[in-house]
Amino acid sequence: MAYCYFNGKIMPESEAGVSIRDVGVLRGYGVFDLLRTYGGRPFLFDEHFGRLVRSAAALGLEVPVSRQQAFTIVKKLLLKNKLPESTVRFVLTGGKAADSVHFNRATPTFFILISPFYELPASAHAKGAALETREHKREFPEVKSLNYLTAVKANNPLKGKAPFEILYTWQGRVLEAATSNFFMFSGDTLVTPARDVLIGTTRNLVIKLAKKEFKLKERDVSVRELFAGTEAFLTATNKDIVPVVSVNGKKIGGGKVGERTKRLMNAFCYFVDAWRADTA
Amino acid sequence: MAYCYFNGKIMPESEAGVSIRDVGVLRGYGVFDLLRTYGGRPFLFDEHFGRLVRSAAALGLEVPVSRQQAFTIVKKLLLKNKLPESTVRFVLTGGKAADSVHFNRATPTFFILISPFYELPASAHAKGAALETREHKREFPEVKSLNYLTAVKANNPLKGKAPFEILYTWQGRVLEAATSNFFMFSGDTLVTPARDVLIGTTRNLVIKLAKKEFKLKERDVSVRELFAGTEAFLTATNKDIVPVVSVNGKKIGGGKVGERTKRLMNAFCYFVDAWRADTA
The missing domain is CATH 3.30.470.10 (Aminotransferase class 4, branched-chain amino acid transferase, N-terminal domain)
Structure with missing residues (x-):
């Protein structure tokens, strides 16, 4: 029960x-x-x-x-x-x-x-996810409110299959996914939006881990930049780090899971393993 | 019970x-x-x-x-x-x-x-209401969804008194109030927005009644126009027609209930009386 x-x-x-x-x-x-x-x-x-x-x-x-x-x-x-x-x-x-x-x-x-705990399909981590954009900014973006109209609607399509996640864009900027934060490599800098988004706990942990290995900036990310990016990924409690390999059918980083993303996924695993050993 | x-x-x-x-x-x-x-x-x-x-x-x-x-x-x-x-x-x-x-x-x-049925305070109809604006467009404006974060928040202030209604503005346009539609006289034409708003049943009835007496246009209304207006009012199921006498503390139509608004309020009363007699 x-x-x-x-x-x-x-x-x-x-x-x-x-x-x-x-x-x-x-x-x-x-x-x-x-x-x-x-x-x-x-x-x-x-x-x-x-x-x-x-x-x-x-x-x-x-x-x-x-x-x-x-x-x-x-x-x-x-x-x-x-x-x-x-x-x-x-x-x-x-x-x-x-x-x-x-x-x-x-x-x-x-x-x-x-x-x-619902495990994601293994392919999400191994092969990466395909996203679709929606022009949307949540009503109080910094608040984890109960309002998910756009997200739930996209996840319950009348026909066909729902995308892995919806990526919100707003007036030329990339914000966040419906239930995840968004990161991408712009050149050799890892960037992630810091305004008009929910500040994720997994996001914050990934920032901490990423700073040990990469240049990192919390700043606005433009839609144009998104499609010029070499690697992208999502972070969320139920996803940890999930690579993004396409947005609206257009490949990101050649449609393959990026090497730097893999390094971060490993770093995340190590962190969790250490935490588990520590609290066992 | x-x-x-x-x-x-x-x-x-x-x-x-x-x-x-x-x-x-x-x-x-x-x-x-x-x-x-x-x-x-x-x-x-x-x-x-x-x-x-x-x-x-x-x-x-x-x-x-x-x-x-x-x-x-x-x-x-x-x-x-x-x-x-x-x-x-x-x-x-x-x-x-x-x-x-x-x-x-x-x-x-x-x-x-x-x-x-909660009766409004009598003063709302007799003396008119004071509104406050918020920059907001509802997520699916044409849908009467359960999402009322901005509206409920405004109605439960931590300090002080809630305004009679919140009036939503969006990128220079007046849209609708939190739970009402908005009408105003611009010169001798009665105008009310028709896009990015919930199409109210009371709104539609008032349009039908108003067309017998006034020029009426369903069109965008600018915020600038709002403050130049001579009369304004709200329509809603729980309010029928409520005159608007100020917005953000600025008087509309000299801060008094407009004569044409009163004529419409009377027309609305007659309509309801006739309907009641008809269905009794």
Whole structure:
């Protein structure tokens, strides 16, 4: 049986229900964060929980548990759910709003949902991914809000297959993918956007690792630059580093996984292995 | 006791709960529509239900009941809830998504929620409303989606009082208010935007009524034009026609309710009275 934490209690997931007057349901008003486990232990917990708190504050919400309380609940949930590897999703909404708009900040809806970790198809890491662009900037890009209309629509096409990821462009700039951050090599410099994007926890870790090996700049990336790039990749909690080999059917870096990207993928693996050994 | 319709059944509202794996809860992926009653009877039912169907289609969703079924359910709910006047809210999401993104089109979440009709403060109609602008265009402006981050945030300020309504501007144009359409007199022509806005049912009715008395154009309205306007007003299901007397603290039309606006408010009243007499 799957267990979740819902408004103060650990309970079977089937018993948790969000009120149909919740401003999260009626207006999509809320935030979330998502972390994964390695070896059954939460990875980058503080980074994810910290971002949840900041996302919440940006929408005038407050996470009703402390970092320590959240960590204890997550450990309990992981034990009860007995999955080999999990994703842990924190969701916070404004709570009930009788008139569908005005909620009470003191009574938010807060739940923690455990899912089996979905492995990407092996080909994503080995052969790289094909992206499609959409002209879109998220409403509060720095906030991990519940609003994913463009992304979910693209992932549920009426016909054909969804692309691996949608890459958002905005007025000539490359921003981020629907659920990932975007990096590319422009000459010998690794670049990644720093404004109008969600600042990913995996992104930040990859920046730290990459700085040991490459020149790195957090700066705007133009669409023109994208197609002149020699290597590109995505970072995300559920993807770590995934090479990008084409965008809108046009090859990036000759359509092959780049050598420098492979080096970073290895560095990421080493980091995780060391962390696992360290926390075992 | 309040009754709702939830996934095929009429039930007490307290028994209805949305799964915490619903793509509506996790990703704000859904649409809604809202109508009101006059004399306890649904007003503009076909227009609202038709728009719900179109909003759904735009997101690849399908309303799981026919117009006739929905009408029958709404009549039953209104009888059971025994309110003097109500709003009726249809909500449709993609339903459960185990991985938070991919849902099954055949099993959406669909519910109908009845609320007491909230009368606006009398001063809104008598003295007019003060608006504040935000630079914002909704993600799919023609779709009545569940995404209202900017609007709900503005309505729940950490300090001070929320404005009556937020007026969205976009790259020099006036679009719509957070939950209303916008009209203004530019010289002797009544103008209202027709692109990048939700096409309101009250808006369409007001256009029909206004055409009998005034020149009317559906066209882009510039922000510059807004502040040169002599009269302005909002239309919405829960507001009918509400005069606008200031925007960002600057008076519109000398800060008084315009005479032509009053004529339209009267025409609207007559229309509703005639409809009530006709359907009694």
